[in-house]
Amino acid sequence: MRTGYYTVGYGRRFPGHARVERFVREFEAREAKGDTPKEQAAWDAQYAQGEWDHLTGLKELAHYAVIVGYGTFLRPGGSVLDVGCGEGVLQARWAPHGYERYLGLDISEVAVRKLAGRVDERTEFRAADADEHVPDGKFDVVVFNESLYYLNDPLAALGRYTEVLNPDGVVIVSMFQGSRRSRAILGAVRREHRVVDSTRTTQGATSWDCLVIRPSQPA
Numbered sequence: 001m002r003t004g005y006y007t008v009g010y011g012r013r014f015p016g017h018a019r020v021e022r023f024v025r026e027f028e029a030r031e032a033k034g035d036t037p038k039e040q041a042a043w044d045a046q047y048a049q050g051e052w053d054h055l056t057g058l059k060e061l062a063h064y065a066v067i068v069g070y071g072t073f074l075r076p077g078g079s080v081l082d083v084g085c086g087e088g089v090l091q092a093r094w095a096p097h098g099y100e101r102y103l104g105l106d107i108s109e110v111a112v113r114k115l116a117g118r119v120d121e122r123t124e125f126r127a128a129d130a131d132e133h134v135p136d137g138k139f140d141v142v143v144f145n146e147s148l149y150y151l152n153d154p155l156a157a158l159g160r161y162t163e164v165l166n167p168d169g170v171v172i173v174s175m176f177q178g179s180r181r182s183r184a185i186l187g188a189v190r191r192e193h194r195v196v197d198s199t200r201t202t203q204g205a206t207s208w209d210c211l212v213i214r215p216s217q218p219a
């Protein structure tokens with residue numbers, strides 16, 4: 001059922017879709033594997049054990065560079081909301097280009113605590129669940145960098161976060177292309193939003209797709 005749901009049903013209204021969605025979510029919660037929603041404690045444990053340290057390495061550089069390239073080209077010096085910021089790898093790549101404000105949100109208190117030394121008058125990191133929390137204020141760029149598929153309802157979250165964009169702001173969604181779930185979510189994002197550009201980066205057998213959504217401008 002899960003395969004069929006992600007292959008043809010994801011993000012679509014079909015008879016019984018709510019029951020199928022509930023079944024898939026419950027199954028994924030029991031499995032707690034892959035790019036599916038996880039409890040805060042699971043993320044905290046991963047960050048405490050350094051499981052995401054590899055994100056700072058050369059093999060991960062290209063997909064961060066694409067995000068920074070899009071953001072700084074389209075909204076130079078603008079304000080950035082980084083949803084699921086982790087240990088702030090994207091902020092470190094973005095900072096040399098400058099920004100008016102950078103707010104990183106992450107469900108992991110362990111990850112956010114590690115960022116205390118980077119906080120300044122323009123830079124803030126906040127422990128919050130992006131499935132529920134939407135910050136006050138408006139942003140020029142909202143980024144979901146390898147984080148959208150960890151939310152319970154990625155499409156609903158994307159819709160909510162689009163509301164905090166400044167006029168002519170952009171949402172950048174980058175996702176690892178490793179599973180039916182990630183491909184299904186990206187397919188639904190392409191169907192439902194004005195995607196004005198996209199780039200695929202590949203490193204060995206791994207690929208990432210980066211989409212730029214510009215709600216104010218027809219695709």
Ligand SMILES: C[S@@+](CC[C@H](N)C(=O)[O-])C[C@H]1O[C@@H](n2cnc3c(N)ncnc32)[C@H](O)[C@@H]1O
Pocket residue numbers: 038043052055083084085086087088089090105106107108111128129130131145146147150151152
């Ligand atoms: C694969 S890591 C990517 C981290 C960061 N975006 C990067 O690429 O360097 C996924 C991140 O999403 C965060 N995350 C997962 N579920 C979340 C939620 N409901 N609300 C906020 N952050 C969440 C995790 O804690 C983790 O830091």
